[in-house]
Every structure is written in C-alpha cells, then in structure tokens.
Amino acid sequence: MDGITFGRASLLCTLLLWAFQVCSGTVTVQVAPKVEVLKGESAKLPCTYTVSTSSSNTVVEWYIEPEQGTARKRVAFRSQGGEGKSDEGTTLTGRVTIGEDFTLTISSVQPSDELNFYCQVTAGPAGVGDAATMLKVFFAPEKPELTRPSSQAISAGETISSEIGTCVTKNGHPQPRIIWFKDDQPLPEVKDRKEKTYMIPSVVKEASGLYTIKSTLYMQPTKADKDSVFQCTVEYSMPGDQIKQKKSDTITINLNYPSEKATFSLLNTDPVKEGDNVTMKCETDGNPQPEFDFTKDGAVIKGQGGLLMLKSVKRTDNGVYTCMATDFDNLDADLSGTITLTVHYIDPVNVSPAQPQVVMLGDKVEWQCKTKASAAHTVHWKKGSEVLSQDGTLSLQDATYDKAGEYMCVGAVPSVPGLTAQASVNLTVKGKPMIETPAVGEVGKEGDMVTLKCSAYGSPAPQFTWKPSGKESVSVEGNKVVSTVTLQATAEVMKDGVTCEVSNEHGTDSKAFLVSLKRAIDNSADRGFFNLSFCVRGVCVVVVALLCYETEKLSFS
Template identity: 35%
Template sequence: MASLHTAFLPLFLHICLLSWSAWAKVEVTMHESVEVYLDDSAQIPCQYSFTDANNEPSFVMIQWFVRGEGSSSRVRIFYLDGQERIADNDTDYTGRINVTSDQQGAQLTILNVQVSDEREFFCQVNGLAAGNAEGKTHLRVFAPPEAPVIEGVQTGISVTNELPSKVASCEARNGFPKPNITWYRNGMPLIPAPGYVKVLMLVTQDEKRFSSLQSTLEYKVVKEDKDAHFSCEVSFFVPGAIRTVESSSINITVHYPTTMVELWKDSPQGLVKEGDTVELRCQGDGNPPPPFIFNREQEQDVELESSGDVLILSPVSRKDSGIYQCRPLDTDGYSEVKGEMQLTVHYLDPAVVVPKDSEVMLKGEDLTATCNALSSLKTSTVWYKNGQQVGKGNTLHLRDATYDTSGEYVCEVTVPSLPALHTSGSVHIIVQGGPQMVGVEQEVQLEEAAGRMVNLSCEAQGHPLPSISWNIIGSQNWQEVVIKANEHMTHSVVSVKVTSDVSALCNASNDMGTEVKAFSIKAIPRLTSTAPFSPAEGSGVIIVVIILCLLLLAILGSVLYFLHKKGKIPCGRSGKQEITKEKTTKDDIVVEMKSNTKTEDTVLLKAVNGDKKGPNEQ
C-alpha cells in the first residue's frame, strides 16, 4: 500500500501541474544590456509576472546563471525560493554578488565590476504549475583609456619625397573596449588618401583584456606644413555616450629648397663712409638654411670670402661701391636664385684752398679765396678767422684790404647728411703797406709843469714791420723807455723832461713809406716868491708880467715849430742813438740805449711810464 502511494504521488503532482498550467503562465522581463564603469557596482533587474493574477502560484523559485567566459555553457551563481537564498560556491562571483527580491522580481548586484564581467547574465523563474521562464541581460563594462600621447619625428621631412613620410605616432593605452584614433592638421581631420595620407593602426591587449592602440601617420608634406600643427584625438565608449580626448599639438620640421633670397646691409646703420666696417647679410627661404656664396656683379667669377651668411668688408673705400650678390649653395648644387643690393661708399677728399698756404696783398686791394673738397654728397663750407665766422660758401671775398684783414682764414667743409665726414683747409693773408699810426690824432698837444717827466707813446702797424724813430726839440733830457714789436705792429715810448716848450716827432717807416705823429708840449713855469708884497701894490704888476711871459712863449714856440717844419733847425741830439737788442720775443722787445754823452752809462728800460732819469741828469 505504501509503495502504491509512493508511485501515485508523482503522477498526482504531474496531473496537478498540468491542471495549474491551464490556470496561469509566468513571464520574465529584463534589460537587453546594462552599462557600467570599471570598478563600479552593476544592478541587473529581473521582473516576472503571471498571465492569471488570480491564480498565482504560492511557490516561486529563481536562479541566476552566467555564460561561461569564452564558451556557450552556463554556470549557476545564485539560487533563491521562498525560504532559501544561496550563492553558489567556487564561481567567479562568489563573494561579489547579492540578490534582493520582492513579489514582482529580483535584482542581481555585482560588486567591483571587472572587464571579465562583460558577459550575459540569465534570470530563470520557476512557477511550478505556471511553468518556467527566463530572460537575459548583457553586462557591458567601460574603462576610459589614458590620455593620448603624440610624438613627432625628430628628423626633418623633405618636400621632395615622392611617397608619404612618417610624420608622428599617437598612442592611447589601457582602454576598454578598444578606442579609436583620428588625426588632425590645423584642427581639420586627415582622411586617408592614396599617395597623400596613410594611417597605420596597431592594437595590443594585455591579460586583463585592456586594449592599447598605437596609430602612425604617414603624410606627404608640402612647404606650407612648416607652420602646420598636427594632433591626434582618441574616441572611446562610456555608459550611454562617446567621449573624445585630444592630444597636444606638434610642429614638424619641413625641408624645402630655397626659392627666394634677400641681401641687405646689416651694419652700419645709415649711410656708409670710407673707413667703415660693413656687414652684408644674406637670407633665403630654404630649410635648412643653406650656405651662401658672395660676389660682385662686375666680378661674378670671383667668390668673396665670407662667413656663413655674412660678408664683412673692412675698411671700405669708394672702390668698394657697387652691386653685391649672394646665392644659396643647396644640396642640389649651384642655384640660379640670388639676392643683390647696391652698396655706396661715400667720401670727402681733403679741402683744397686757393691761394695755397699764404698770400701777400697790398693794402686796399681785393682778394678772392676758394675752398673745395670733392665729395659723393652735398657739402657745406664755412670760413672762420680767430674762431669767428667770416664767410659761408666755397668762395671768400676780401675787399679793400686793411691791416685788420691780415690773419689766418680756415675753411671747414662738412657733409650735412653724414656729419662724420668733415675736412678743413687754411690760407694765411698778409696785407702789405706803409706804416699806419694807431689812433685818430695825428698831432697831440700837451701842457706840463716845467721840470716834470712826460711819457710819449707811439704805435704803428704795417708790413714790412715799421721801425720807429724820434725827433725831439726843446729838451736834451729824454730817453726811449719801451720798444715792443710783434708780427704786425711796433710800439715805442719815450720819457721826456720838460724844461721848456717841447716839440716831438714820432717817425714810423718801412720800405713802403713813412708816417709821422707830432707831439707839442707847453711848459708851464713854476712860480716862487722871495719877499712879501702888498697885494694892493703888486697885483697889477704881476698880472702884466704873466701875460707878457705867456705871449712871449707862444711866439717863441710858433717860430721854432715853423723853422723845424722848414728844416732850418737840425736834430736836437748831438749824436746818433745806437739800439742793441738783448732779448726779443714776438710781442715784446727790450732794448739797450747808448748815448754819446760823457758818462755813456747803459740804462735797461722796462716800463712804459718809468720815472728813470736820463744820463744828462746824473
């Protein structure tokens, strides 16, 4: 009986299940995929329901499965029913998963998601009489790669290469899933094109399934790429989006031939004069900069010695003026491309003055002096005498020459546009003529008390240098106390003792003539009294005597002066004076006077107004 019961129970349950299946049916709903970042937690929900809500089973069993890595088999990782919740042991998810449930479903939580967790997860629901149903969700894991690193080629790339050349490489490391790399030139994407752009990709994967991508750009460069900037951009998937990260930009070195050359004067600034050091610099648009060769247009076969791109000319002269050229010496050899410039070396020759050195002219004559200096630029000429400007221009006119006209005339020639250029010349003018007394008075009248000493001064100029002599009438007691002479003038001073009326003549003479200056000294007698007298008795007599004396002296002086003019009276000196020069300078002559008197003493006279007594008073 017991065995019959045991055999009948499964059949009964089967019949019950069949009957219940007619009453209700289970349905499972899951997301197609769930996306999550690496190391985050993933929640995979599993919702179920029954077709007949009034006949829901009282017992529901849920099992979670995962598809094996690299296979089609499935492995159960979790089991739960109304009373038990069991995580399977010895699986990849033991200790990392948790399941929560309610009457509508269950949710699987995976902690610390790894790349290896990107699989399909299955939720299976068993509702007894309602039957079985399951759903699946694909778990997607995302790991952003590191920032891209770009590296350009270190060597230059020539535009003459026929095929694209390697320009740069870009690497994005440790991303999941595999990232992608795009190349840019000046912010514009480079599209692969045969013969112009070629992109090579290399993908590597480590044991953790992280992908690293290395991209190489091959590009046919042109001259304009010398200023271009290249960069790479990595794009990668993240949950619900696509993100990009751009690398830094690089500039490549492009080699191209020289197509244009410029030559200019680097120094000195401004105009060039003889004696300067000139630097000519040559520059082309080729890269790398080629060496240059220099030459002059009129001597193209003669290569000038230079240093790289600089030609130094030192010191320059006017013969260095001309057109200079420079040419690049590219790897392909001699180039027809050239740069050229005109170099002008300015000059100023020494001044030529006519008349030269010195010129003698007669008093009253006119003279024209010229000063010229050959120059490559416009000049300016100014004449100076004693530091004062006396003329301007190449020609100096001297009219109605006087002794003041004599002297040195200097002409200075300058170049206004190039002040460093200047020269000068000079001419010495000598005015020749007879003596000319200094001062406007030709006759000087004086009055002096008898017995006093009077100094008479006489100064004359002329060329040749005049000599001065004295004729003195009315005094035997006189002497020359000063005699001075310089290049243009003679100065003499005599000291005369007034004993009576004196007439003195200063005679200045040279080969061109004679000039005389006269001095007239009226002696005033000194009055003395020997006895007292009454003013009432003697005043009239004294007045009459004084008047008579004055008249007599005036008449006597007039007669003597008249006789002297007529030559009736000889020189008042009994003998001739002999002048011996002891020391002579340009501006001062001190003389020794010898007189044919009994004593024949020698007197050294140094002052114009000295109070020395003549030999006759010793």
C-alpha cells in the same frame, strides 16, 4: 470512418493544451536591456517578475554567458523570502550580491565583466521565465602620445611613402579609435599601403582587459607640407552614448626640398652710419640651406653660413654686395641677391677761430662752424642746454662776465639717428672786477660772530680785502670768485658795517656789507610785536612795531 477518428483526436489535443495552460500559468521577467558603468565602480542590475498564478516557492537566479553561444553559468540566487547567496568558482565570486528585490550588485567592475547577464525566475506550477541584460564597462584612455621617427629628414617628391609619426593611446575600454589630423583637418582612414597616404593600426588587449591602440601615419609629402602641423586624436565612448576625444601634442616634419629663389636682406633697421655693426642675411626657400658665397663690388669676402657681418663700418664700406648659392637639387634656379649698402657719415666739425678766445669786457666776439655729411645736416651753437644759433655763426656783441665759458658747435644728420659731430671753444672775458649786490649779515646780539660772502666777477681773478678782516676763505663758483669772511660783530662793525674790496690789473670795486640784529618776534593771542635795530655809519635806528589784529569770529548754524 477515418475522418471521424481524425476529428476526435484533434479535439482531444485542443482540450489537453487548454488544460495545461490553465494549470501551469506564465512567468514574465523584466530587466534593463543595458546597464552602463565605469571601471572600478559598482553596477546594479535590477530584475522584477510577474506570475499568472501565485507560488510560494519562487526562486530567482542570475546567470552569465561567459562567451556567446556557451553554456550559462550561475553566479547568484535567492528564493522568495529567503537569503541571497553567490556561487563559488566564478569570475564574480566575492564581488556579487543579490538583494531582497533581486537586484544583482557587482562591486569593483572590471572590463572582463562586460557580459550578457540572465535573470531566471522559477515559480513552481507557473513555470520558468528569464530575460537578458547587457553590462557595458567604460574607461577613458590616456592622452595619446605622438612621436616622430628617429630617422633622418624626409625628402619631398619621393615615390615611397615615409613615416610621419606614431600615435599611441593606452588603457581604454571599449576599444577606442585613432583619428589623424593635418593642419586641423582630419585625414581619411586608409589602410591600403599602395596609397600615398595610409595608416598602419594595431590593437593590444592588456591583461587588465583594457586596450592599447597604436597607429602609424605614412605619407609622400610635398613642399607644401613643410610647415604642416600633425596631430592625432583618440575617440572613445562613455556612458549615455557620449563620444569624447583627447588630443595629442602636435609635431612638424623635417622636410627636405629644393630651393627656387634666394633672398638677401639687410637686418639693420635704422640707416647705417659709420661705427655701426652691419649684418646681412642670405637665405633660400629650400631646406636644408645650401652654401653661400659673398662678394663686394666683385671681390670675394668671407661670410659665416648665410650671414655676412661687418664690424664698425666706415664710408669706404659703401658698395654693392652680392650673395650667391648653389642647390644641387635644382641647378637651374637663379639663387642670388644684391644689396647696395650706404654708410652715412659726418665729418669732424671745423670751428674758426679754433683757439680759446680772450676778450675785454664789452667787446665783440664771433665764431664760424662748418662740417660735411652724406645727407642733409644741421649745425647749431649752444652753451649748456641753451641753443644760441642754428646757422653755423655765433656772434656775441657785448661780452659780459656771464658769457664766459665753454661753447659747443654740434653738427647732426636728422635722417640718421645718432649721427653727430661736435667741437668746443672757450671764451674768457677780462676786465675790472665787479661785486654782486651784498646781502645783510644778521646776528642775535652784539658780539656774536657773523659770516659774510662777497661774490665778484673779473679776469684775471680778483684779490679780496676785508675791512675789518676776519677768518677768510676763497672759492670759485662758475664765472665768479667768492670770498667768505667770519668775524665778530663788534660795536664798530654794527655801526660802520664791513667793506669788501676787490682788485685786479684792470681796476677795483668795493661794497659795504651791513650787519644787523636778527628780528625778534613775540606772538600773543591777538597781537604781535617785533623790533629791528641796525647801525649804519654812526646812525643807530631802533624800530618797534606793534601789530594789532582782531580775530574774525565765525558762527555756524
């Protein structure tokens, strides 16, 4: 009997459940599982639904979950065919709207808007359905700022970790993270302060909802870290599962470490010669640099820090220079170095005979030039830029006026740039004067003024006489004397010319200067004429020339 009763009850329940499903139907809601947006931009959260039975009084409502596990709070709603409205008194009031397609739009999104949103659809007899979407808000943090501590230098080999630097990045969302680098290699993230290298991080959530991240790096550096470069990077997320980075500027550490060896070097790049300034530098491979002592051939000399400077050195500054340093953190180290300084020199040039030489025209003259130097050297004679001899002997077999003047003997050390010495001698060639070949004077017509120049060699300087005379001036051009005369080209001058006479204690010379009419040229289309007339010692010649030429005709196709 009990079994029959139980069976009837079970059948009744099954029939009732089937009847409820037929009457109520189902509501299916679809939303995007996640919506990503940048801070300050607008976010759109779509919502669509389907119902198993039609309903004329469907209502769509959007809710937020302020905190996980707390009661939902409605922020906007809209009925089918009705007008969308937003609720008052929420964090989204004034920034949220619901469209005809039930999409929820949030303007000027803030980090605090990163919440779970629920789209709930109530469809009368069909029932109620909902679905959740997560709004993710992103904002790129500022470039990280890396600073060194203001404390003194770090000593290598200490058993306590020292602060290397602090990295700070501001205004990021979601929370970014800081990665430390040494020499472009990432350092493992270690927070255990018992380790030699570790980081102390801190996170501050600002009132804006953005994050400020700080990380301080501690290390026990060794001497190998003296030139290491440190840098921090902020790693942050952006929409589309992007992971981006921003790098800080780099820093180095001021590391103290003991010296193990010393280096003593000459900073001059060229061989040292007398008159040079010399700088020698002594340094160790430690930090900071210790005090240095300098000696020359055992005698103490004064330096400046690690520099030993010698002004305008002489050959007596040759010798062995020694640098010595003492590092109290490593007293067993041999911190010394030596330099053997060689100061090159060349003695003053000795010319024999040293006095100015005076010879007669055509005579022979000879000089010898010698010097000594610290290295292989050369001796050569030159006049102006012309090299005349390279063996120290200058011999002139036939003295002429153009060989008079200054001669220079130059000694040089080719292996030492700029190391030279020189001496000069002067040669005077005496003899009777000699006039250069005269040039013809030209005038436009008889009676015009004409200017003539008479150039003569001779020593002593010759005296000039013009016949006929005129307005005269005298100048010296190198080894010659030039007399310039200006006079009227009279008929007599045109006929007989003008005579220049020169004389000194050794003799005389004279030359006649011709005076002629300038050439007159008459050009026409196909021919030209010119005439030339001059008079020499009573004989007048008139030359008339007719130049005929044909113009070659060219044709072009």
